[in-house]
Amino acid sequence: MAVGAIVHGTPSDAHDEPVDSLYAETRDMRLLGFVLFLISDVVLFSAFIFAYLYLRNSVPQWPPLGADGKQLPRFDTLFAAVNSVVLFGSGATMHFALESWKHGAKKAFNAWMASTIILGSLFLAGQAYEYIHAKVTWAGSTIGASFFTLTGMHGFHVLVGVIYLIVLMGQANSGVYTKLKHFGLTAGTLYWHFVDVIWVALFTLFYLI
Amino acid sequence: MAVAAPAHANYHDHIHPEPTNFVQKYIFSLDHKIIGIQYFITTFIFYCIAGLLAEVIRVQLLHPTGGFVSNEVYNQVYSVHGSAMVWLVIIPMLTGGFGNFVMPLMIGARDVAFPWLNMASFWMFPVAGALLFSSFLVGAPEAGWTEYPPISLQGPPGTSLWCMAIFLVGVSSTLTGINFLVTIMKMRAPGMTLTRMPLFVWAQLATAMLSMVATTALAGALLALFLERTFGVPFYDPSKGGSPLLWQHMFWFYSHPAVYIMILPAFGIVSEILPTFTRKPLFGYKAVAFSSVGIALVGFMVWAHHMFTSGMVPWLTLPFMILTFFVAVPTGVKVLAWIATLWGGRIRFTAAMLFSLGLIATFTLGGITGVFLAAVPADLHEHGTYFVVAHFHYVLFGGSVFGIFAGMYFWWPKMTGKLMSERLAVAHFWATFIGFNLTFFPMHWLGLMGMPRRVPIYDQQFQSLNVLASIGSFILALSTLLFFANVAYSLTKGKKASSDPWGARTLEWMISSPPPYYNFKKIPSVLALPYDFGEPLPYVGGDLIRPNPQSKFAGE
Amino acid sequence: MEEFVGLERGVAMFGGLVVGTTALTALINDWQATGLDNNVTKLMLGLMVVGCVLVVLTAFHALGAPSV
Numbered sequence: 022m023a024v025g026a027i028v029h030g031t032p033s034d035a036h037d038e039p040v041d042s043l044y045a046e047t048r049d050m051r052l053l054g055f056v057l058f059l060i061s062d063v064v065l066f067s068a069f070i071f072a073y074l075y076l077r078n079s080v081p082q083w084p085p086l087g088a089d090g091k092q093l094p095r096f097d098t099l100f101a102a103v104n105s106v107v108l109f110g111s112g113a114t115m116h117f118a119l120e121s122w123k124h125g126a127k128k129a130f131n132a133w134m135a136s137t138i139i140l141g142s143l144f145l146a147g148q149a150y151e152y153i154h155a156k157v158t159w160a161g162s163t164i165g166a167s168f169f170t171l172t173g174m175h176g177f178h179v180l181v182g183v184i185y186l187i188v189l190m191g192q193a194n195s196g197v198y199t200k201l202k203h204f205g206l207t208a209g210t211l212y213w214h215f216v217d218v219i220w221v222a223l224f225t226l227f228y229l230i
Numbered sequence: 231m232a233v234a235a236p237a238h239a240n241y242h243d244h245i246h247p248e249p250t251n252f253v254q255k256y257i258f259s260l261d262h263k264i265i266g267i268q269y270f271i272t273t274f275i276f277y278c279i280a281g282l283l284a285e286v287i288r289v290q291l292l293h294p295t296g297g298f299v300s301n302e303v304y305n306q307v308y309s310v311h312g313s314a315m316v317w318l319v320i321i322p323m324l325t326g327g328f329g330n331f332v333m334p335l336m337i338g339a340r341d342v343a344f345p346w347l348n349m350a351s352f353w354m355f356p357v358a359g360a361l362l363f364s365s366f367l368v369g370a371p372e373a374g375w376t377e378y379p380p381i382s383l384q385g386p387p388g389t390s391l392w393c394m395a396i397f398l399v400g401v402s403s404t405l406t407g408i409n410f411l412v413t414i415m416k417m418r419a420p421g422m423t424l425t426r427m428p429l430f431v432w433a434q435l436a437t438a439m440l441s442m443v444a445t446t447a448l449a450g451a452l453l454a455l456f457l458e459r460t461f462g463v464p465f466y467d468p469s470k471g472g473s474p475l476l477w478q479h480m481f482w483f484y485s486h487p488a489v490y491i492m493i494l495p496a497f498g499i500v501s502e503i504l505p506t507f508t509r510k511p512l513f514g515y516k517a518v519a520f521s522s523v524g525i526a527l528v529g530f531m532v533w534a535h536h537m538f539t540s541g542m543v544p545w546l547t548l549p550f551m552i553l554t555f556f557v558a559v560p561t562g563v564k565v566l567a568w569i570a571t572l573w574g575g576r577i578r579f580t581a582a583m584l585f586s587l588g589l590i591a592t593f594t595l596g597g598i599t600g601v602f603l604a605a606v607p608a609d610l611h612e613h614g615t616y617f618v619v620a621h622f623h624y625v626l627f628g629g630s631v632f633g634i635f636a637g638m639y640f641w642w643p644k645m646t647g648k649l650m651s652e653r654l655a656v657a658h659f660w661a662t663f664i665g666f667n668l669t670f671f672p673m674h675w676l677g678l679m680g681m682p683r684r685v686p687i688y689d690q691q692f693q694s695l696n697v698l699a700s701i702g703s704f705i706l707a708l709s710t711l712l713f714f715a716n717v718a719y720s721l722t723k724g725k726k727a728s729s730d731p732w733g734a735r736t737l738e739w740m741i742s743s744p745p746p747y748y749n750f751k752k753i754p755s756v757l758a759l760p761y762d763f764g765e766p767l768p769y770v771g772g773d774l775i776r777p778n779p780q781s782k783f784a785g786e
Numbered sequence: 787m788e789e790f791v792g793l794e795r796g797v798a799m800f801g802g803l804v805v806g807t808t809a810l811t812a813l814i815n816d817w818q819a820t821g822l823d824n825n826v827t828k829l830m831l832g833l834m835v836v837g838c839v840l841v842v843l844t845a846f847h848a849l850g851a852p853s854v
Binding site for chain 3 (some may be wrong): 105221
Binding site (some may be wrong): 060163 | 344462473
């Protein structure tokens, strides 16, 4: 009786790393764990997005009135659009970085990684610029509270991501990853895409609607 | 039956080596069994502290004018009692304790998926406990375990410590949830399909899903409260455009699923104990397994039933009321399945079994009062009274804590390799059962008569029932000593436990007590559900210890 | 910031188009790939395309408040 053949979590996710089953199983678990972590992080952002929409809907007009009784201004959409392009662009370069690694193109990988890190830092600089020139304050109004908390949390994630990417680039160049075994790079890419996607939501919520 | 080695045996042979020094072996251990026991020790210490706080409440309420502690201290005491019992005792004990010790053994794994993460999750708990209890030094939170703003915004400095403590527990809980989900999804022994998993594992699966998804919502709410208290960032303060109702939504979006985080593992424990001590397969395995997931899913959509009197949009109350009624369906399925399991079984009244039966009785009562409270017309009258206190203690003590003690008596021989004194254990059960009902049953009347919860003084007419409740709580406190006496007895003089003292059939009983460091030298393959008593064991391969069918079961 | 409005519009429009097209191409190339990581990546690339569309629409003043 072929009990060993009874299906047990076949490592189908490990299609690009078929070599030894020991690594495939571990990668499988890490991947699922990482995706679950991203899901729980999405919930954290969702909680604050819910708070924002709730507070937004509890006043007759948005942006709400400031302390002086005048309606607060909206955020500058165009600048945020440019900043969004920078971040989305970094997502694309990250995607190509992972693709080049999978194809063994180390030089291209380094170039794409470097551009991702630069674009990510550029986004942070843009956000810092926006914070400095913002016409609302964190503690001054509900729009400021939601805006600075949510974009601050997102910015913190980007900052962590930039550091993470620098570490990954160093690891990749010191031989930690191979063409077939590179879960760290996969996780880094997923994380970076996640940061992009959160920004799609924040951009829509704060600048467009 | 010749069995080929499972295809993925490579992976299972790869595990961190057993540490030899004390610190790595017992303090910063990566072994799920040691971490489970660490959770038990920590949470039982917290249980005693939080239990003593409850006794302060009951002593204060002996007399209508109170006088045992000041009103402020009284507020702090019940706030910390509730917070500690929920976040530092019941949740970590059922997930971190039982989940860690039992679940990997049951699925035939050598550890959880991420042992290091598991250790980190554990060590957040002592820190969180220290933060929460030390808040008494600077003025503990005063707004109840729910910490509704705006009162919590004006609360003493300890409220911020409370935020940090619960945030830390939340992080730990989320990470444990992720860890357990990956473990259950990816590390089951060959042949253990989802529908061959023991029911306790199903319960842990549903619980892990809940804690993974819901807990970060609480973390968000706490972060916002902390920011508002510290930097004045307006989320909840209505004078600055915030909304106190926002906190209630965010808090209950987590805290109602948290109720199921606290009860589903206890249900799982009962579902393991009943078949063992009736010598019958559990009635309706699939129904019970899927009802856990059903409770978890519906549990996400009912949070606003805590807010019927909070000034929520009126039309929303009806859907939340109806959805809450739906929770009773999967819960009722479980209770019916348990009773059907008892039917015609060869029942052995061990302490574990008595606590399980006690759970079925008291939890059902608590569940029924829950349906009362979910009905808007009744809730408008009962909200904020002692009826609610009675309800959730029947659910959380009569459900979760009874489940914890049932599980302790059941798995104690596996954890320590020693048997407990059954006589002392049965005495513990009866003292707990009587003390519990004496404490909390009168609260139903008190609530319906109109005594509000969270008050340090009360009207003269409520005194006799309050004295009764206080006497019950003293019995309850003393009964806990019986448990600790039993622990001491077992560890010093207890008889050595065999690998399977109860005649149970899940995988953890097929290895020595306590289990060796590697759990399973060879991973067995699973052919069927473990509950078919009288049939040959459904395992092949592995080097399992086969229980002697002639052996006399302990407690018989 | 008024003097940069034209430049900003240009960057947003051009960048949004380029990045959006790239992401869409990557998404189409990856469409057949299976596995959890690839499926998550596809979802995220898709949302990134949506983001780029929003950016381009913003640049055309079809969405969002008029620039300051």
